[in-house]
Amino acid sequence: MHTDLVAALDIGGTKIAGALVDGDGRILLRAQRPTPAREDGESVMRAVGAVLAQLTASPLWERASAVGIGSAGPVDASAGTVSPVNVPGWRDFPLVERVRMAVGGRPVTLVGDGVAMTAAEHWQGAARGYDNALCLVVSTGVGGGLVLDGRLHRGPTGNAGHIGHISVDLDGDVCPCGSRGCVERIASGPNIARRALDRGWRPGPDGDVTAAAVAAAARAGDPVAVASYRRAAQALAAGIAATATLVEIEIAVVGGGVAGAGDVLFAPLRHALDEYATLSFVRRLKVSPALTGTDAGLVGAAAAALLGGRPGASAYVG
Amino acid sequence: MHTDLVAALDIGGTKIAGALVDGDGRILLRAQRPTPAREDGESVMRAVGAVLAQLTASPLWERASAVGIGSAGPVDASAGTVSPVNVPGWRDFPLVERVRMAVGGRPVTLVGDGVAMTAAEHWQGAARGYDNALCLVVSTGVGGGLVLDGRLHRGPTGNAGHIGHISVDLDGDVCPCGSRGCVERIASGPNIARRALDRGWRPGPDGDVTAAAVAAAARAGDPVAVASYRRAAQALAAGIAATATLVEIEIAVVGGGVAGAGDVLFAPLRHALDEYATLSFVRRLKVSPALTGTDAGLVGAAAAALLGGRPGASAYVG
Incomplete structure (x- = not known):
């Protein structure tokens, strides 16, 4: 079976959403948890873990080659950390490394939520x-x-x-x-x-x-x-x-x-x-x-996963 | 003899400067005319032609592979035209084509003067x-x-x-x-x-x-x-x-x-x-x-010539 899917995480102050997305930007599986935004950093990470567990438990999971994360900012993609204003328990939280550990070492790409939305609109929407x-x-x-x-x-x-x-x-x-x-x-x-x-x-x-x-x-x-x-x-x-x-x-x-x-x-x-x-x-x-509506965060995170760490990459293809 | 030089033109509201520049950004030959800014477009072009004639008359000229122009704006690099605010005789003036004709068909690259100064500082200066x-x-x-x-x-x-x-x-x-x-x-x-x-x-x-x-x-x-x-x-x-x-x-x-x-x-x-x-x-x-001082316009125009029309080009090398 080939790896024609990517996993997407959309992390905001109220919810943590996850999905498996195909090379045409279609969402094949969804998972979601409320963000325990007032709790400590490990509690928030447990909610991320629960979303990821729902994705990895699926028979589709083995087709996923990479993970993209769009997170409320500020983020630091060079350090792999996030410090969302509305999630005080996360300050320079090493989200990329923690997610990588949870997904068996698959490559993980992090972008801010505005960049993710932009990727979604460029891939599928008005841009x-x-x-x-x-x-x-x-x-x-x-x-x-x-x-x-x-x-x-x-x-x-x-x-x-x-x-x-x-x-x-x-x-x-x-x-x-x-x-x-x-x-x-x-x-x-x-x-x-x-x-x-x-x-x-x-x-x-x-x-x-x-x-x-x-x-x-x-x-x-x-x-x-x-x-x-x-x-x-x-x-x-x-x-x-x-x-x-x-x-x-x-x-x-x-x-x-x-x-x-x-x-x-x-x-x-x-x-x-x-x-x-x-x-x-x-x-x-x-x-x-x-045009991309409420799924923009997930679709954009998937697009970021497809681009990976290559700053010059221009095509959202797996 | 190899083509290890480029020609540079720096076009402003008070003067038109030209130079032959080597691959290290050194100016080997200079030419300059006042800009007849209040005269008609063809008069301004004649001043450009006089600057170019001084460059092409040099024995160094045959080593020049391309021409870069930094011009007071607005410019339109996609159309090859310039409309400098302080040179009313030039409105959508086809400067790239006119210069190309004057230099035997060598490739000509046009940028605005701010972009040229930036190229100079990135190549040779504080950036x-x-x-x-x-x-x-x-x-x-x-x-x-x-x-x-x-x-x-x-x-x-x-x-x-x-x-x-x-x-x-x-x-x-x-x-x-x-x-x-x-x-x-x-x-x-x-x-x-x-x-x-x-x-x-x-x-x-x-x-x-x-x-x-x-x-x-x-x-x-x-x-x-x-x-x-x-x-x-x-x-x-x-x-x-x-x-x-x-x-x-x-x-x-x-x-x-x-x-x-x-x-x-x-x-x-x-x-x-x-x-x-x-x-x-x-x-x-x-x-x-x-750091690049009064030659920034010429050095930057030379850098633009070295980059040529390739938007993704990143190295100022001949």
């Missing part, structure tokens, strides 16, 4: 066929990743594409990262909701104060809700334009829960891009919603 | 030995270029690294490019001088109102002059930190006339980087002054 692309995840935070010259650009530590923490307002509000005016500080879901509440928007009878509720209010014409999305769009546009100006991208793909607002976000985003993406070589930039 | 670097030219404008994964990252149109026109202040002053709060709008030499004058700094008896005069005043302790450089440093730091966060760079090399201010610029720049470069993988970022 397919583009040699230069930025993919964003706009959700509780804002993450991202880059495809440059046809290759996933991971960076030496696997963190490249961290658009959420570039400053687009150098005198702006302090961000939890320590900088000021970061894209995430303006455009994340919680910040869209906070800004709307601060300016007088009030939730409906269901008490829903999420960015999705603000989006619903914006669709109904609430000017404060519209303005909060417009401001988020402006920060995203400044960040996307900065990226295009720095590395020349042809498309920006936007996913994550906040992208679910649809035109409430995308219409002012395209408008603001006209304002910030001004040089001749960035004016043709396209903006598209992401 | 040598780094696989991931940003080089900046802070002068009348602010330009730049990138080395990623050990390769000069030119981008599809040869404009990548345009750090002067990323917005670090999304509500800031309108930039001539049409955007707002661009790094160049805050950190270029003329903007450093303008801000100092606006806040009450006055030149000495020589009437010198350049950024260099503001730097001299800052060294003498003038608080308005110090503050103007500090603001420029802050904008540069936000832009450099954004670049590091997006693509993971190990070093930022800063050249151009404004970098001549020395510690008046570099001390607040390093301080501001601590504020904006906060994520774990960007904290080790180094900042160094450029």
